[in-house]
Amino acid sequence: MADIPGARPVPISHLTRAQDRLTFIYLEHCVVHRDANAITARDARGIVHIPAATLGALLLGPGTNVSQQAMVLLAESGSTAVWVGEHGVRYYAHGRTLTQSAxxxxxxxxxxxxxxxxxxxxxxxxxxxxxxxxxxxxxxxxxxxxxxxxxxxxxxxxxxxxxxxxxxxxxxxxxxxxxxxxxxxxxxxxxxxxxxxxxxxxxxxxxxxxxxxxxxxxxxxxxxxxxxxxxxxxxxxxxxxxxxxxxxxxxxxxxxxxxxxxxxxxxxxxxxxxxxxxADQPDVIEYGPEAFEDPDIVMLWDDNGRTVAAGTAYEEDELS
Missing domain, CATH: 1.20.120.920 (CRISPR-associated endonuclease Cas1, C-terminal domain)
Structure with missing residues (x-):
């Protein structure tokens, strides 16, 4: 099978945890693009580089034009992109979560x-x-x-x-x-x-x-x-x-x-x-990428209180 075109998403385990990120940056009247693994904001005064991997939320105000590659980087980095109105109102979009666990x-x-x-x-x-x-x-x-x-x-x-x-x-x-x-x-x-x-x-x-x-x-x-x-x-x-x-x-x-x-x-x-x-026991439940060694594990719910592996064709009486 041919490879899916485009760059592979960054593994969740490589992303900065939510509590270690910048809180938010507000931009307006500029062009938002991507330079390697940084978000760039360009206006008449010049270009500013913003590290996407450590950004919690990017608030995009009036007059912002955003490239597709900038949005791809924000999504892959687990950063929240928020289109806001003239005075910072309304929420429109967000990126990926920083965990695959539910x-x-x-x-x-x-x-x-x-x-x-x-x-x-x-x-x-x-x-x-x-x-x-x-x-x-x-x-x-x-x-x-x-x-x-x-x-x-x-x-x-x-x-x-x-x-x-x-x-x-x-x-x-x-x-x-x-x-x-x-x-x-x-x-x-x-x-x-x-x-x-x-x-x-x-x-x-x-x-x-x-x-x-x-x-x-x-x-x-x-x-x-x-x-x-x-x-x-x-x-x-x-x-x-x-x-x-x-x-x-x-x-x-x-x-x-x-x-x-x-x-x-x-x-x-x-x-x-x-x-x-x-959490039932907040001191022992982990969160973020460090909690999941294999983020691709998917289980099936079973009404007897346990979970069973997905991707398996089960017989009708197999779990009885």
């Missing part, structure tokens, strides 16, 4: 499909936000009430700290500039956070749409995980940027979020938190 995905689906286990995960998510409180016996209505009160208090505290006028979170997703400066900054910060969290979820092979608190949306799990970090990242950054009265509040906010995450600690935290929330 263990975390199957665990996520099992947990979200059972009412009791779904509530347990939701409680665990809220417990991460309320480290000094016992959420064991709280139902969803009580959890939402505590979260609402906490977020309102945090908004007020940052308003007092920065001197920014605050009334309420009020924005129109279709009209970014129609919001107040602080609401614009919050939208830009949250969108950047969502992009990075989405990249991590996809890299780990989980389903962005299977949420435990949020539901009914293709990015419900993204919103679940992002909510763990808003009070530490997007809210304080948004108030700080608004207090400075910058000319381009969206761009300045995105850069501030990027700078906050550039040391890589956020990616490690995000990967660890997802693994902890979904």
């Amino acid at each position: 263990r975390l995905l199957e665990r996520q689906a099992a947990l979200v499909s059972n009412r009791n286990s779904r509530l347990q995960v939701a409680r665990a998510m809220y417990a991460m936000r309320f480290p000094d409180e016992d959420t064991t016996g709280l139902n969803m209505q009580q959890l939402r009430g505590r979260e609402g009160a906490r977020v309102r208090r945090i908004y007020r505290n940052h308003a007092q700290r920065t001197g920014v006028t605050w009334e309420r979170r009020d924005y129109d997703p279709t009209d970014f500039t129609g919001g107040t400066p602080i609401n614009q900054a919050l939208s830009a910060a949250n969108t950047s956070l969502y992009g990075v969290v989405h990249a991590v979820i996809v890299a780990l092979g989980c389903a962005p749409g299977l949420g435990f608190v949020h539901t009914g949306h293709s990015k419900s799990f993204v919103y679940d995980i992002a909510d763990l970090y808003k009070t530490d990242i997007s809210i304080p950054i948004a108030f700080d940027i608004t207090a400075r009265e910058v000319s381009d509040i969206g761009a300045e906010t995105r850069r501030a979020v990027r700078d906050h995450m550039k040391d890589g600690a956020f990616l490690e935290t995000c990967v660890r938190d997802i693994k902890t929330l979904l």
Whole structure:
């Protein structure tokens, strides 16, 4: 049989783990191409080389033209390509996962499909936000009430700290500039956070749409995980940027979020938190390419609780 044309994809075991990558890079008004194993961004000022293998998410803003080879490299590198609108809105695409195993995905689906286990995960998510409180016996209505009160208090505290006028979170997703400066900054910060969290979820092979608190949306799990970090990242950054009265509040906010995450600690935290929330034994379950010596193993599910090898023609009574 003739070889399949084109370069072979990079083995997953050779890719940089999700928690060791850059968080995101935002590009606009440039031509995005490929030079060997680097993504290039060219505009009137020159060319910048971006190492694709260590990139979590590439946000492609207005005025970007992307070559087919650049997209091939991003996909092979497990990097998430996100086409975004003028102010960093809307998610359109992603690359390959950084694992061939479905263990975390199957665990996520099992947990979200059972009412009791779904509530347990939701409680665990809220417990991460309320480290000094016992959420064991709280139902969803009580959890939402505590979260609402906490977020309102945090908004007020940052308003007092920065001197920014605050009334309420009020924005129109279709009209970014129609919001107040602080609401614009919050939208830009949250969108950047969502992009990075989405990249991590996809890299780990989980389903962005299977949420435990949020539901009914293709990015419900993204919103679940992002909510763990808003009070530490997007809210304080948004108030700080608004207090400075910058000319381009969206761009300045995105850069501030990027700078906050550039040391890589956020990616490690995000990967660890997802693994902890979904895994029975988070200390022993591995993730990423190092966990799978043979990524091409495919098994068949059997309703007696075991798995059997695929690629075999079984007799009718063979497994009885």
